[in-house]
Amino acid sequence: MNLTVNGQKEELQKRLTRFEKQCRGKGLRVTQQRRKIFCTVAQSCEHPSAEKVFQAVRRELPNVSLDTVYRTLASLEEMDLLMRVGLSSKARFDGDLRPHCHFVCTRCGEVYDIFPQAGEELLSLPSAAKEMGEVKQVHLQLRGICKKCQERK
Amino acid sequence: MNLTVNGQKEELQKRLTRFEKQCRGKGLRVTQQRRKIFCTVAQSCEHPSAEKVFQAVRRELPNVSLDTVYRTLASLEEMDLLMRVGLSSKARFDGDLRPHCHFVCTRCGEVYDIFPQAGEELLSLPSAAKEMGEVKQVHLQLRGICKKCQERK
DNA sequence: TTTTTTGCAAATACTTTGCATAACG
DNA sequence: CGTTATGCAAAGTATTTGCAAAAAA
Numbered sequence: 332m333n334l335t336v337n338g339q340k341e342e343l344q345k346r347l348t349r350f351e352k353q354c355r356g357k358g359l360r361v362t363q364q365r366r367k368i369f370c371t372v373a374q375s376c377e378h379p380s381a382e383k384v385f386q387a388v389r390r391e392l393p394n395v396s397l398d399t400v401y402r403t404l405a406s407l408e409e410m411d412l413l414m415r416v417g418l419s420s421k422a423r424f425d426g427d428l429r430p431h432c433h434f435v436c437t438r439c440g441e442v443y444d445i446f447p448q449a450g451e452e453l454l455s456l457p458s459a460a461k462e463m464g465e466v467k468q469v470h471l472q473l474r475g476i477c478k479k480c481q482e483r484k
Numbered sequence: 485m486n487l488t489v490n491g492q493k494e495e496l497q498k499r500l501t502r503f504e505k506q507c508r509g510k511g512l513r514v515t516q517q518r519r520k521i522f523c524t525v526a527q528s529c530e531h532p533s534a535e536k537v538f539q540a541v542r543r544e545l546p547n548v549s550l551d552t553v554y555r556t557l558a559s560l561e562e563m564d565l566l567m568r569v570g571l572s573s574k575a576r577f578d579g580d581l582r583p584h585c586h587f588v589c590t591r592c593g594e595v596y597d598i599f600p601q602a603g604e605e606l607l608s609l610p611s612a613a614k615e616m617g618e619v620k621q622v623h624l625q626l627r628g629i630c631k632k633c634q635e636r637k
Numbered sequence: 638t639t640t641t642t643t644g645c646a647a648a649t650a651c652t653t654t655g656c657a658t659a660a661c662g
Numbered sequence: 663c664g665t666t667a668t669g670c671a672a673a674g675t676a677t678t679t680g681c682a683a684a685a686a687a
Contacts, residue, residue: 372579418570426525454607
């Protein structure tokens with residue numbers, strides 16, 4: 332994997348400090364594996380898959396296992412130290428093609444529709460978008476904890 | 485599955501006609517299975533998984549198979565008759581937490597970052613969002629065909 | 638030392654594929 | 663009728679889990 336430094340404003344050291352602080356706050360131990368996995372994703376700008384992270388980390392920690400990578404990525408996501416592109420778990424489909432967005436509950440996995448009010452603009456595309464290719468669909472997804480899950484806590 | 489009619493403006497009949505026209509245009513036959521699978525997703529407002537669609541379709545076509553459902557959902561997506569929530573395939577991660585969006589190429593699966601220009605507003609949340617729960621992250625994903633794929637066509 | 642985390646291996650989803658038969662146009 | 667789509671079964675990925683050993687605090 333090409334570990335080009337991505338354009339994050341805070342340098343790696345600051346981010347590592349934040350990572351360690353959050354781990355300790357949650358009672359999670361700062362292991363070599365966790366640190367290396369975090370650094371790998373933080374420094375990459377290619378949206379690596381679990382497998383890619385595994386391969387990169389393995390160069391320095393030849394004994395890491397893929398399942399540790401999975402477990403760690405999940406906990407880093409939970410701590411908001413990284414984000415997941417798309418959704419994990421199984422595919423879900425939507426036959427409603429009108430512009431709207433989805434609220435996805437990260438606890439129960441439920442997906443709710445949100446329609447903009449009359450007059451509300453859903454979004455304006457960043458101008459850089461057309462340089463990437465031909466945009467066919469726009470998916471706006473809000474992630475958080477839904478009302479139901481908040482109540483049953 | 486609760487097949488509540490969703491609030492689509494065109495009624496089912498019109499959508500079915502469009503579906504049939506697009507199938508014929510692509511040389512795809514309008515089979516009972518395709519029609520039923522399309523109707524199921526078009527009428528549902530609960531973002532069903534492949535399995536859920538399978539269960540619903542099965543009630544009227546007891547012999548459908550799950551793999552037909554998968555194949556059909558994929559072709560309906562290709563024809564832009566439905567959309568997929570999140571991404572299929574494997575999970576990918578992003579350690580850059582600054583507000584930005586992703587261009588996802590639906591042909592090669594590559595994910596590119598798009599950062600808004602200075603002064604460009606990425607989006608304004610629909611006012612209905614806060615009623616759903618606590619929004620923790622906003623994911624804006626543009627799907628289309630990337631430059632590279634356009635060229636190698 | 639005590640508890641958490643790891644690596645291993647095996648299990649579990651979820652999704653895709655090859656092929657003979659059935660069905661559309 | 664000729665070709666495409668289906669159903670079946672089996673394979674392929676991606677991800678998760680139980681458990682004993684290793685490592686952090």
